[in-house]
Amino acid sequence: MITYSFENIRSEFLYEHLYRCLREDIQCGKLRPGERLPSKRTFATHLGISTITVENAYSQLLTEGYIYSRPKRGYYVADITSCIFPRPRSVPKPVQGEESPPVWFADFTSNQIQTDMFPFATWTRVLRETLADEQSRLMKPVPARGCLTLRQAVSGHLQRFRGMYASPSQIVIGAGTEYLYSLIVRLLGTRHIICLEDPGYAKVRRIYESNGMTCRYAPLDDGGISMDALRQLHASIAHISPSHHFPTGRVMPIARRYELLGWANETEGRYIIEDDYDSEFRFTGKPVPTLFSIDAGGKVIYMNTFSKTLTPTIRISYMVLPPELVQPFQESLGFLSCTVSNFEQYTLARFINDGYFEKHLNRMRTYYRKKRDLLIHTLKKSALAGKADIIEQCAGLHFLLRFHTSLDDICLKERFQKQGLHLAALSGYYHEPHPDASHTYLINYSSLESKKIPEAIERLCQAVLSES
Incomplete structure (x- = not known):
């Protein structure tokens, strides 16, 4: 046996x-x-x-x-003689784990927020309340545009803080702006030529191109995207960040905004994608009005995210469609499932409606303003005073720093790394080489600890000013 x-x-x-x-x-x-x-x-x-x-x-x-x-x-x-069994493979070599990212003393490229700045206690309490009160709705499927409760909350927030009047039906919730960009391509079609700002965020181009869109580039002038270049490129969609351009930080003046809206209304099928990614962080005066709020022709698709205000890891973004695109969106993409979980949507909606989001924003504005002021004050008092220009617009979570040096960007990068500093050169954001971009670096301070600022600036001085 x-x-x-x-x-x-x-x-x-x-x-x-x-x-x-x-x-x-x-x-x-x-x-x-x-x-x-x-x-x-x-x-x-x-x-x-x-x-x-x-x-x-x-x-x-x-x-x-x-x-x-x-x-x-x-x-x-059973008779399985006709079956072919694969020969045992040799034991593969252990797969190497992903390389750990380098640890920098100061990372001026990171857009992460510090752990102690996230309202964990409040968020946890709101989450518990949501689980207790919304059990039936949490288990039901939500429309492609997201749950109505969150869209209503976002609509109210936009009206109070951005002067935008948009019905919940115009709002689409998605897991990150990258996903929403792909929805725009599917909605409008790949026949369009999309014009991107130069310089700009390279990842945006890669997202559009991976979805079959043709991308072209228009340089910036003092007013923002060049209208002459935009017309010469024969584009039908313009992707811009007018309230705080990335990476230059420029704010588009009202005259250029109306000029851009005029371009969009000249021909049927033209649209403007307004990326308002960090408009909540303006430290002087009122927030700059959005293009969407002054658009009478229904040509602006507004984009924003909670990544900058809460945390990048929450992955909740939204877009506001012009009224004329609401029905086409529902007809062509309404079959999709929303990519944000019900639990997060209802929790965020309650977080906004109960006033916690507004309190959090006020706290973050104060925190970032103090950090920015400390950073700029330390720069002005350092050995770099008179040897570097600070280029900023009192808005957003980064500014530019242009060094007066004969060293090229490659040499500067090596020196920064030796000092444990991570900086991104402005030249790296241009599609076409730009001579005025050399020696200029982005200073993103959102993840920089305030206590590290004095030593970080001292290391920056050593990297730029030392003779060897």
Whole structure:
């Protein structure tokens, strides 16, 4: 009779071990087609195990087709001689884990927020309340545009803080702006030529191109995107960040905004994608009105995210469609599932409606303003005073720093790295080389600890001003 050892089988269930032993003997031909297997009771007694263990092993083999049964006659080995079993592969070498990112003393490229600035206690309390009060709605599917409760909350927030009047039906919730960009392409079609600002965020171009869109680039002048270049490129969509351009920080004046809206209204099918990614952080005066709020022709698609105000890891963004695109969106993309979980949507909606988001924003504005002021004050008092220009617009979470030096950007980068500093050169954001971009770097301070600022600036001075 067939015999197997049940010693040293570790954490494997007995029936799994028996199943594997029988399967291997069938595959290698030790148990031949048509051969009758021992009865469950006899086999169990012989192996010193329970009948149910044998029954479970036989059941799994029967399900997978390795054996078959005959009523009142027992189990038999199936004919699998026509099957080709792959040869055992050699043991692969252990896969190397992803390289750990370098640890910088100061990372001026990171847009992460410090852990202690996220309102964990409030968010946890709101989440518990949501789980207790919204159980029935949490388990129901939501429309492609997102749950109505969150869209209503976003609509109210935009009206109070951005002067935008948009109905919840115009708002689309998505897991990050990258996903929403792809929805825009699917909605408008790939026949369009989209014009991007130069310099700009390279990832935006990659997203559009990966979705089949043709991208072209228009340089900036003092008013923002060049209208002459925009017209010459024959684009039908313009992607811009007028309230705080990335990476230059420029703010588009009202005259250029109306000029841009005029361009969009000249021809049917033209649209403007307004990326308002960090408009909440303006430290002097009121926020600059959005293009969407002054658009009478329904040509602006507004984009924003909670990544800058809460945390990038929450991955909740939204766009506001012009009224004329609401029905086409529903007809062509309404079958999609919303990419943000119900739990997060209802929690964020309550966080906004109960006033916690406004309090958090006020706290973050104060925090970032103090940090920015400390950073700029420290720069002005350092050895870089008179040897570097600070270019900023009192808005957003970064500014530009242009060094008066003959060193090229490659040499400066090496010096920064030796000092434990990570900086991104403005020249890296241009599609076409730009001579005025050299020696200019982005200073993103959102993740920089205030206590590190004095030493970070001292290291910056050493990197730029030291002779060797």
